[in-house]
Amino acid sequence: MKKIIAIAAIALMGLAQSAAAEGLYGYVLANRTFAKPTYNYLPGDSTSFDANGNGVTVGFGKSLSQNVAIEGDISAGDYKSNHIEGGTTPCLVGEGGCEMKADWLATLRVTARTQMGKMTPYITAGIAAGHVKGIADAGACGSTDCGYSDTQTGIALGLGTDYALSDRISLRAELMNIVLDSPDFSAPSVTSGGFAFSQFRVGMKINF
Known part of the structure; x- marks a missing residue:
């Protein structure tokens, strides 16, 4: 994540110094991400x-x-479950349990907005991608390997608002929903219904 932030900071500085940056803007947001995956046996x-x-x-x-x-963006952070060992397949105690983690989430979207004084509310929709990985219990797959590690695609839908502090700087608050396709486990006996992520994002937008 530090590498991503460093690359983004360099890119932001480069755009700020470019005369060709008319109409471009960048944003950096802290996010809280929620997901509730389901593994099916x-x-x-x-x-x-x-x-x-x-x-x-x-x-x-x-x-x-x-x-x-x-708009296009990438999110990275600590998006992962605990190690789950419950009483239902495919997350049984003693068989390895279940885990899920998203290494990164990205979106590319069209945004429709309306300026209302200092506030600019907007809605947005587009495509999404993310790298997800995880495991289910080995017994459900009939082997010692019952996992996945894939880059999945999907859709992104969101809404939010910008609040102008000056001509160049605005505060931004946003709700983004990202739905990714289901990854393939290493055995057909275990599936998932896809992964839905809800992100609450707050931060700053800079016009170049």
Whole structure:
């Protein structure tokens, strides 16, 4: 995550010094991310568990008009579950249990906004991607390997508002929902219904 922030900071400084940066802006947001994945064992059992965490979102945008912009960002942080060993398959005690972690989450979106004095509320939608990894208990897969580590795609939907402090600097508060496709476990006896992440983001936006 530190590497991502460092790269983003260098890019922000470069854009700020560029005459070609008209209509561009960047933002850095702290986020709290919530997820509740469900692992399903095909004979009928399922187990849901929490995979929450804190992180940082770094993004850039390009204004296409007063009311429309394109934005892209990446989030990284401590988005993971505890080690879950419950009483239902595929997370049984003594068989390895269950885990899930998202290494990063990214979005590319169209944003529609309306300026209302110092506030600019907006809605946004687009595509998403993320790298997720995890395990279920080995007994459910009939082997010692019952996991996945994949980059999945999906959709992103959100809303938020900017509050202008000056011509260049605004505060931003945002709710972003990211839904990723289900990864493939190493055995067909275990599946998941996809992963939904809800992010509460707060931070600063800078116009270049």
